[in-house]
Amino acid sequence: MIDPFIQAALLMTTPILLAAIGGLVNRIGGLVNIGLESMMLAGALVAVEVSAATGSVIAALAAAALIGGLIGLSMSLVVTRLQANEIIVGLGFSVAVAGLVRFVLKSAYGVSGTFNPPGVAMLPRINIPFVSDIPVLGAILSGQDGLTWFAWAMVPATAFLLHRTRAGLRLRATGAAEATVRAVGLSPLSIRDASTVFAGAMAGLAGAHLSIGVVGLFNEGITGGRGFIALAAFYFGRSAPWRTALGALLFGLFDAAQIRLQGHGAPAELVQMLPYLIVIIVLTGLGLADRSRVSERALS
Amino acid sequence: MGVAMLPALSRAAGVAAPFALAVVIGAIVLAATGHEPLGVYGLMASEAFGGERRIAATLTAATPLLLTGLAAAVAFRSGIFNVGAEGCFYLGGMVAAVLGFALGDWPSVLLIPVALVGAAIVGGLWLVGPGVLRARLGVDEVVTTLMLNFIAVDLTSWLVNGPLLARGSANSATAPIAVGAELPRLLPPTTLHLGFVISLALVALYGLWSRFTVAGFRSRIVGLNARFSRAVGIHVSSTFLRMMVLSGLIGGLAGGIHALGLVHRFVAGFSPGYGFTGIAIALLGRNSALGIILAAIVFGALSSAGATMQLFSDVPIEIVEIMQGAVMIFAVAKFGFGQARGARA
Numbered sequence: 001m002i003d004p005f006i007q008a009a010l011l012m013t014t015p016i017l018l019a020a021i022g023g024l025v026n027r028i029g030g031l032v033n034i035g036l037e038s039m040m041l042a043g044a045l046v047a048v049e050v051s052a053a054t055g056s057v058i059a060a061l062a063a064a065a066l067i068g069g070l071i072g073l074s075m076s077l078v079v080t081r082l083q084a085n086e087i088i089v090g091l092g093f094s095v096a097v098a099g100l101v102r103f104v105l106k107s108a109y110g111v112s113g114t115f116n117p118p119g120v121a122m123l124p125r126i127n128i129p130f131v132s133d134i135p136v137l138g139a140i141l142s143g144q145d146g147l148t149w150f151a152w153a154m155v156p157a158t159a160f161l162l163h164r165t166r167a168g169l170r171l172r173a174t175g176a177a178e179a180t181v182r183a184v185g186l187s188p189l190s191i192r193d194a195s196t197v198f199a200g201a202m203a204g205l206a207g208a209h210l211s212i213g214v215v216g217l218f219n220e221g222i223t224g225g226r227g228f229i230a231l232a233a234f235y236f237g238r239s240a241p242w243r244t245a246l247g248a249l250l251f252g253l254f255d256a257a258q259i260r261l262q263g264h265g266a267p268a269e270l271v272q273m274l275p276y277l278i279v280i281i282v283l284t285g286l287g288l289a290d291r292s293r294v295s296e297r298a299l300s
Numbered sequence: 301m302g303v304a305m306l307p308a309l310s311r312a313a314g315v316a317a318p319f320a321l322a323v324v325i326g327a328i329v330l331a332a333t334g335h336e337p338l339g340v341y342g343l344m345a346s347e348a349f350g351g352e353r354r355i356a357a358t359l360t361a362a363t364p365l366l367l368t369g370l371a372a373a374v375a376f377r378s379g380i381f382n383v384g385a386e387g388c389f390y391l392g393g394m395v396a397a398v399l400g401f402a403l404g405d406w407p408s409v410l411l412i413p414v415a416l417v418g419a420a421i422v423g424g425l426w427l428v429g430p431g432v433l434r435a436r437l438g439v440d441e442v443v444t445t446l447m448l449n450f451i452a453v454d455l456t457s458w459l460v461n462g463p464l465l466a467r468g469s470a471n472s473a474t475a476p477i478a479v480g481a482e483l484p485r486l487l488p489p490t491t492l493h494l495g496f497v498i499s500l501a502l503v504a505l506y507g508l509w510s511r512f513t514v515a516g517f518r519s520r521i522v523g524l525n526a527r528f529s530r531a532v533g534i535h536v537s538s539t540f541l542r543m544m545v546l547s548g549l550i551g552g553l554a555g556g557i558h559a560l561g562l563v564h565r566f567v568a569g570f571s572p573g574y575g576f577t578g579i580a581i582a583l584l585g586r587n588s589a590l591g592i593i594l595a596a597i598v599f600g601a602l603s604s605a606g607a608t609m610q611l612f613s614d615v616p617i618e619i620v621e622i623m624q625g626a627v628m629i630f631a632v633a634k635f636g637f638g639q640a641r642g643a644r645a
Contacts, residue, residue, distance in 0.1 A: 034446070082633035087381065087442050088583060089629050091576055096625025100329065103618035107333040225450060235443060269458035276447040276454075280429070283444060287437030 003139035005256060010140065010148060011214060012259075013252025015040070015206035017151045019230035020248050021158055022202025024239050028162065029195030030175035030188070034090025035075050037227025038097035039068040039200045041220075043207030045101055045115070048218040052117035057212065060121070061147070064208035065201040071097065072200020073193065080189040094227075102220055116217040123147060123213040147209045152245070154202075159241040171195060203227060229255075232279040238286070251275045315584060315591065318630035319598065322623045329622055330615070340615050347608050348601035356490035357608075360562065362600025364389070364571070366499035367554030368578025369596050370506055373587040375547040377510065379523035380540055384430065384445030386575025387452030388423035388551030389558070394456045395422045396556030397474050397566035398464065404478030411481050416556045423552015424545045426452065431544030435537035441544070449575065457568045464566075472568035483561040495561035500593065502550070507589025519543055551575065580628035599624060 019036045026033045043064035051060035075093050079086045105111050123145040132142035162168040173181045174191040181188040206226070211218050229251050237244030258271040327337035348358050368385045375382035399415040406414070430448065433439035460472045483494040510516040522529045522539045530536050554574070559566055577599055584598075585591025606620035 032442075078629055078633055082635065084629070084632040084634070087383065088579060088632045091383070091579065092625045092628030092631075094625070095573065095576065095628060096622050099618040099621025099625060103329065103333070103616045103622060106616040106618070107335075107614075228446070228450065231443075232447065267458050267462060269454045269461065273451045273454035276450045279447050280444050283439045284433060284437070287433060287439040291437055 003135060005260070006136065006139040007143060008259065009249075009253045009256040010144060011252075012255035013249050014145075014148045014151050014213070015209045015226055016230050016233055016251050016255075017245060017248035018147070018154075018206035018209065019199075019203045019227055020233035020237070020244050021151070021154050021241065022199035022206075023230050024234040024237070024241065024244050025158065025162075025171070025202075026195045026199035027234060027239050028175045029171050029192045030178065031076065031079060031086050031192055031196055032090075032231075033072075033075075033196065033199050034087055034231065035071070035093035035097075035227075036199065036203045036206075036230050037223055037225065038093045039071045039203035040207035040210070040223045040227045041101055042071055042097055043068045043204030044211035044222050045104070045207075045218050046204070047208035048115060048117065048120055048211045051122075051212050052120045055119060055121045057121050057123055060212055061205060061208050064204040066204070068200040068202070068204020068207070069197045070200070072196040072198075072203070075200070076193040076196035079196075080192055098220070105218075105220070113221075114217060114219045120212060120216050122216055123209070145209075145213050147205060147213055150205075155241050155245045162241070203230070206230070226255075229275050232275045235279050236282050250278075315586070315595075317635055318584060318627050318633070321630045322626035325626045326619055326623045330619065335615055340609075340613070340619070343609055343613060343615075344602075344605040347605040347612075352487070353490055354604070356487050356492040357604040358597065358601045359496050360490070360492045360600075361604040361607075362596045363493070363496045363499050363561065364554050364558045364574045365577055365581055365596040365599050366496075366503055366592065367550055367557065368574045369581030369585065369592045370499075370503050370578075371547045371550040371554065371575075372578045372582035373585070373592055374506065374550060375543055376582055377523045377587045378519045378539060378543040379526060380434065380544055380547070381442045382427065382430070382445050382544055382547050383442055383579060384427055384448050384575070385547065385551035385554070385578050386571060386573065387445070387449040388426050388548045389555035389571045389575050390452045390456045391426055392419035392423045392552030392555030393559040393563070393570045394459065394464075394474070394555070394566045395419045395552070396559040397477055397563075400477030400481030400560055401475045401565075404480065406480070408480040411478070412483065412560060415477075415481055415560060416553060419556025419559070420549045420553040423555065424549035426552070427544050427548030428541075431541040431548075434544065435541045456566070456570070460566060460568055474566045476565045477560065481560055482564055483557065491562060493561035495557035498557060499554075502553075503589050503592055506592075510587075510589070551578075554578075576628075577624060580624065580631055583631040584627060599627075 019040055023033045023036050046067045047060040047064040050063040051057060071093065075089055078084045078089050105115055109115055125143050125145050126149070128142040132138045162172060170181065170186060170191055174188045178188045181191065207223060210222050215222070233247035233251055234244045236247035254271055254274050258268045261268045261271060330337040330340055347354060349355055368389060371385040371388070372382065396415040396419040399418050400411065403411055403414065426448065427445065430441045430444040433444055434441040457472060460474055464474050465472065486492045486494065486496065510520065518534055519539055522534060522536055526536050555570070563570065581592055581595040581599060584595040602620045602623060606617040609615055610617045
C-alpha cells in the first residue's frame with residue numbers, strides 16, 4: 001500500500017531535485033534562474049525526439065542536457081553581458097521557449113499539444129535483487145532509474161564541490177564578492193555564465209526525466225510549473241544542497257499526493273499550491289529571524 | 301533645441317530596439333521553418349490594422365494589457381519589483397464575475413461599479429502580504445509575488461471546479477454574468493467595450509499623477525534612490541506598501557474589466573499571461589503613460605493578428621508568443637554605450 005506511493009513520490013522528486021540543484025549552483029554564482037521551466041521544457045522535447053530517432057537513452061540525455069545548457073548560456077549572456085534584469089529575462093525565456101516549442105510541434109510534426117513518436121526508448125529502471133523484496137526499503141532503493149540515482153548523488157557532490165574545492169570557492173566568491181574575484185584576475189561574468197550553463201543542463205535532464213523517464217511522450221504541459229517548484233525548493237533550502245533536497249522531496253511528495261487525489265475527486269489544486277505557499281512561509285520566517293537577530297545586536 | 305532632441309531620440313531607439321530584435325528573431329524562426337517572413341509580417345500588419353474592425357479587435361486585445369502594464373509601471377517606478385499582477389488579474393476577474401452573477405438584479409449603474417471596485421479591492425488585498433513583508437522584513441518581493449501568482453491560479457481553478465462551478469456546466473467556469481453587468485460595446489459588431497476607454501483614462505490619469513502631483517514625484521524619488529528619500533524625510537517603507545497595494549488594485553481591476561467586458565464569466569485559464577505581458581509593456585514603455593499605451597497597442601496587435609492569422613495561413617499562432625518573449629528579454633537589455641562601468645571583466 002505504502003510502497004507504490006513511495007515509488008511515485010521519489011519518481012516525482014527527481015525532476016524537481018535535478019533542476020533545483022542546477023538553480024542552487026546558479027544562485028550561489030549570483031544569478032536567480034527564473035528560466036528553469038523553459039530549459040526543462042526544451043529538454044523534455046529534445047529527449048523524446050532523439051530517443052525516438054536513435055533509440056539511445058544516452059544520446060537522448062546528452063541532447064537534453066545540451067539544449068538546456070544552450071538556452072542557459074543564451075539567457076546568461078543577456079544577463080551578464082547586456083546587464084539585463086535576470087527576473088524579466090527569465091520570464092521572457094519562459095514565454096518565448098514555450099511558444100517556440102509549440103511552434104516547432106505544429107510546424108515540424110504537424111501536431112498540437114502532444115508529440116508521441118513511435119520507438120521512444122525509456123530510461124531503464126534498475127532493479128536490485130533481494131532488496132526489492134524488502135518493504136519500504138525496496139521501494140526506495142530498487143526500481144529507480146539512473147537519473148534518480150544521479151540526482152541524489154549530486155546532492156553530496158554539490159555540497160563537496162561548493163565547500164571543499166577551488167572551483168566551489170570561486171563560484172561562491174562570484175556570487176558574494178564579485179570585485180574580489182575580479183581583483184585576483186578571474187572573470188566573474190564567465191564563472192556566472194558557466195553556472196547558468198550547468199543549471200540549464202540540469203534542467204534539461206529534469207525535462208528528459210519527465211518525458212523519457214515517466215510518461216514516454218512529450219506534452220506541452222509536461223513540466224507543469226516544476227521549474228518554478230524547483231525555484232521554490234532552493235529558496236526553501238536557502239541554497240544549501242541537503243536542505244534543498246529535502247524541499248524537493250517534500251514537493252515530490254505533494255506532487256505524488258496530488259496525482260493520487262485527482263482520482264478521488266479531492267481538491268488537487270489546493271495540494272498543488274502548497275509548495276508556493278510553503279516558500280512564502282519560509283521566507284517570512286527567515287525575515288522574522290533576521291529582524292530579531294538585528295534587534296538583539298542593537299540591544300547588546 | 302537640437303541638444304534637447306538627443307535624449308528623446310535615444311529613448312525612441314531604446315524602445316524600438318527590443319521590438320526590432322524580436323522581429324528579426326521571429327523572421328529567423330519563420331524562415332527556418334519554411335515560411336516567408338515578409339509575407340507573414342505583411343499579413344500580420346493587415347490583420348492587426350487593416351480596417352475598422354481589425355483595429356477594433358486590436359484595441360480590444362490591448363485593453364487588459366493597458367492596465368496590467370500600468371500595474372507593473374506603478375510598482376516599478378517606486379523600485380518595487382512586483383511580478384504579481386497575473387494573480388491579481390485572476391482574482392479580480394473571478395470576483396467581478398461572481399458579483400456580476402450574484403447581484404444580477406441590480407441596475408447596471410450600481411452593479412458595474414460595485415463589481416469592478418470589488419475586483420480592485422481583492423487585487424489590492426492580495427498584495428498586502430508581499431508589501432508588508434518587503435516594507436517591514438525586507439523579504440524579496442519578486443519571489444513572494446511570483447509564488448502568489450501560482451497560488452491565485454490554483455485557488456481560482458479550485459473554486460471554479462468546485463464551489464463556484466456553474467450548475468450543469470461540465471467545464472471549469474462560473475455561471476455567466478447578468479446582462480446588466482456587461483460593459484457596453486462601443487462599436488456593436490466588434491467586441492471593443494467600454495473597458496478600453498476606462499483603461500485608457502486610467503493610464504492618462506497616471507501620466508498626470510506621476511508628473512504633476514507630490515505623491516507621484518515622491519514615489520519616483522523613492523524608486524530612484526531609497527537612501528536619499530529616507531534622508532530627506534520620505535517614509536520609504538510606507539511608500540513601498542502603498543505602491544504595492546495600488547499595483548494590486550489596478551491588476552484586480554484589469555481582471556474585473558476583462559470579465560465584465562469580454563469573457564462575461566470566469567473560466568479556468570482566464571488569462572494567457574496578461575500580467576507577465578504587462579511587465580514587458582511597462583519596461584518597453586519606460587513606465588511613461590504614452591509608452592504604456594503604445595506598447596500595449598503593439599502587443600494587442602500581435603495577439604489579435606496571431607488569433608486570426610491562423611485561419612488564413614499555416615503559420616502557427618505561437619510565433620506571437622516567441623516575439624512577445626523576445627521583446628521582454630531585450631526590453632531590459634542595455635545596448636551600446638552604457639557598459640563602461642568595468643562590468644566587462
